[in-house]
Amino acid sequence: MSIxxxxxxxxxxxxxxxxxxxxxxxxxVNTATGxxxxxxxxxxxxxxxxxHDKGLEIIDVPCNQFAGQTPGTDExxxxxxxxxxxxxxxxxxxxxxxxxxxxxxxxYLKSQKGFEGFGHGPMALMMGAMLKKIDRDYKNNxxxxxxxxxxxxxxxxxxxxxxxxTAKMEELAACVEKLIGA
Numbered sequence: 244m245s246i247x248x249x250x251x252x253x254x255x256x257x258x259x260x261x262x263x264x265x266x267x268x269x270x271x272v273n274t275a276t277g278x279x280x281x282x283x284x285x286x287x288x289x290x291x292x293x294x295h296d297k298g299l300e301i302i303d304v305p306c307n308q309f310a311g312q313t314p315g316t317d318e319x320x321x322x323x324x325x326x327x328x329x330x331x332x333x334x335x336x337x338x339x340x341x342x343x344x345x346x347x348x349x350x351y352l353k354s355q356k357g358f359e360g361f362g363h364g365p366m367a368l369m370m371g372a373m374l375k376k377i378d379r380d381y382k383n384n385x386x387x388x389x390x391x392x393x394x395x396x397x398x399x400x401x402x403x404x405x406x407x408x409t410a411k412m413e414e415l416a417a418c419v420e421k422l423i424g425a
Contacts, residue, residue: 246352250348267298267300268294270394271348271352275305275307277312277313303324303330306337
């Protein structure tokens with residue numbers, strides 16, 4: 244199986260095959276509207292504006308699995324993102340990224356790039372402490388740990404990187420820029 248064997252669903256219920264993104268650089272991200280990391284929408288939009296014409300696509304999958312931080316309907320989520328952050332990249336139907344009802348796309352992404360830690364710094368320590376209370380074994384499974392986990396897929400369809408929400412957005416931008424060849 245490859246990334247191009249999967250699909251995502253729009254808020255209107257339309258299936259979009261990832262095959263249509265063949266030859267593009269993809270960032271697949273699970274998002275939330277009421278999270279401390281929600282301002283990352285601004286950086287994602289900036290990245291999209293900078294590299295979309297050169298082959299970048301961002302696939303935004305809102306998810307309410309982390310502390311109920313995405314409670315709205317798909318329409319409310321879209322309205323929030325476009326009004327507050329002027330997002331232009333496509334937003335998919337709110338979906339699960341872990342567990343019994345997880346999107347098969349996220350099962351695949353996690354199988355390609357597992358969890359490698361939150362890095363260093365105060366946010367990394369805070370996330371580690373919080374997750375230890377939820378799942379003592381969180382370090383040893385590939386599950387998505389929180390909102391704004393980003394997977395980067397190169398033009399050949401390989402999952403080349405996973406950025407936890409605590410990663411600096413500059414690191415994501417540098418990875419994308421390298422793959423775009425800008």
